[in-house]
Amino acid sequence: MRREEASAAAAAAAEAGTPRSPDLHDLSDDSDYAAAAAASSSHSAMRSDLVDQGSGETAKVDVVYEKERVTIHPTQYGSGRISGKLRLYLQQGSLFVSWEPNEGVDSSSSNSATMEIEKYRNLYTIKALPLSDVRFIRKHTPTFGFEYIIIVLSSGLAFPPFYFYNGGLRELFATLKKHVFIIRSDDDPNVFLVNDFQDPLQKSLSSLELPGVATVANAMSRQNSLSFTSSVDGARHGSDAKHGASSSMTEFVSKKNHSSNDPGRDLSIQVLEKFSLVTKFARDTTSSLFRENHSSSGRTYGRQQQEYVLDNRANDKYKDQQITPDKGSLLSDSMKSDKILAWGKPRGQPLSVDEWRSFLDPEGRVMDSKALREKVFYGGIDHVLRKEVWKFLLGYHEYDSTYAEREYLSVMKRTEYEAIKSQWKSISSTQAKRFTKFRERKGLIDKDVVRTDRSVPYYEGDDNQNVLVLRDILLTYSFYNFDLGYCQGMSDFLAPILYVMEDESESFWCFAILMERLGANFNRDQNGMHAQLLALSKLVELLDPQLHNYFQKNDCLNYFFCFRWVLIQFKREFSFDQIMLLWEVLWTHYWSEHFHLYLCVAILKRYRTRIIGEQMDFDTLLKFINELSGEINLDRAIQDAEALCEQAGPNGAACIPPGTPPSMPIETDGGLYVQEDEVM
């Protein structure tokens, strides 16, 4: 144990030596942090003292990890913090975790907060929690603020986040790895699944199932777990999209071998065989029925069941979910009641203020981001909430951030924005005369902002101040991302964002983060657009071979007639109100990061009879598509796209090459946005 302690201490030292971003040091106005920083130098000595003490007093308890100033934030206010000591210890061969609050009140707590905090003290104390009761530990390493973990129990209960004021996260996981079986989730690299196997044989058997980490996760998702359910579906549309069909097939084959002794497997095969006989039409029907039958607990189940039906193969990835008899009967009931013959799930109501509140914990964290994204996908967001919720969807705020963290981020980012803005604000007219690139960019932006959404009241009229804000943000962005600069179409993206945010800095950052994903649309070599149009062509080939053949015969396979749809994500095709709805639906990435491509397929399919019947050539097609602006039924298009997405499954994801916008770009050393020899 001594040796372990030494290596753990070395790990802690290494961690302390890791360069941190200056932003973290800006937390020095936080008295807790300042105290922690002061204490950290004497930390390791103090720690070993405690260990000696511990091992001396309780003979059979072996403390293998101990960290001071592991703090919980029971309220959203900075004052409401309880510092404590997190320990891992071995007792009779089993590992336990404990957390005990420090005696007395933190010096940082004001008197008024003291009473309230006291009541949490006992509530959150963990005396002895066996690791075998822990399902997973989720690690958070936010850019701003302290690292923390959330411990989720097998029962689905979760402890509040433990913030590590002294660091030590790596050390914690290193220690855990030594004593319990812990694996990183395939679906979320920040999630560590814990299984404290007593039986070494079981442990080794389980490790053979490594690709089936999702199995563990799925079992959990039925237990009303908090935030983890998202990973299963996210993986299907996220990582499958990246790895393509081949990897999922490998996974399928490898798991098939392990599941042969599964008593529920025979039943599941029977169910599958039954389903494989139904026609495509019936499949579509059952698809929608499954969705109709969703209860909150059976939601993921229903969707995955459809995959079986649609993929028509015995992939038992989710076998643990389909063998339960009650669910089997649900299936057959669905089959019998074939009353709904519709594509896609009907659109729902927008996320309301009350619903939104119910998604947040007392500190303002979104507890179940998957459910939130599902809600938004199916119904959009009440306009009054967009300002708040868009920041999560876009990724400006992390779902697990607190009110306080978000407020802090906002303040920091405002300062940063002003600094970037001052870069061009300080250019005098004399300097501008010698700065052609600046003049040209400014000229281009000036020309575009005055013709962006001017019919929307927010941007209407002469000398509209909001138009000037658009200008300032775009010019600032062209300095923030000088390589990419300004490109036509960007003002289309920004206008609704500014309209929603009504704040220059917040709009800038939301726009900037959107451009992280969509910047490649504006590259000079058009690589982002080519990748998407190619993927679109593959999707049409998969989902409507006849239409694909038609395009092929008529030299339309470059899909340039969809250029505008893809470049600015249908901005010009729908009204301002509709586009806000559509974008929030797309930004959920609920079914696919590339849902917009399925939407293209859905709309093309809606008009396929006319396209083929009228024998449209490329020119006519482009004219026809452009003139669809304002004519497309948005709700129906989304429903169709959802159904297509489902129908395509992993084969659809395999049509989309890795890094295709809006996937995050694959970084190279040469920079992401280098525009060679550009005139502008």
Add this chain to the structure above:
Amino acid sequence: MAANAGHKIRNAKLVLLGDVGTGKSSLVLRFVKGQFVEFQESTIGAAFFSQTLAVNDETVKFEIWDTAGQERYHSLAPMYYRGAAAAIVVYDITNAASFTRAKKWVQELQAQGNPNTIMALAGNKADMVEARQVPAEEAKTYAQENGLFFMETSAKTAINVNDVFHEIAKRLLQGQQAQDTPAGMVLNQRPAERMVSSSSCCS
């Protein structure tokens, strides 16, 4: 401007090229729909319009490609000007840089495009003479030197807009007569004969 029935209809592909915000889309919309909007949206990708024009007893059906002006989208341009029977290169008379850019388009068409393509140079926003940066004489001289015909236009007031298209149609048909093509030519594949003379239409 209505299609003249009973005669052959000539199809002619026409492309508009020019710097950002010079008024390419506005010229087309004035010609095709007789409309003008002060804050015409920027063109994303390309737009396609068609309009027929009667010249004497013949009819030309223009298939008009309106393109995005930004240099960044330059790589898409060849797709639109390839096979064009006519091109209108547009600049803004109140913006000298747009005239420089127009010359680059002319060069590119001369180098890459079909030598028989009829090229027009349109100095748009002619209603804004008080803000003029490009003298008409300079543009006229340039046009003569490069075998283009030149007009100053205003999509806003409709000055010379139909005239540009009318002149192009006339020249297309003249070219066809000179070539003495027996049947209706397919201009978007084999453009009209080279213009024998190039002259300014703007005095």
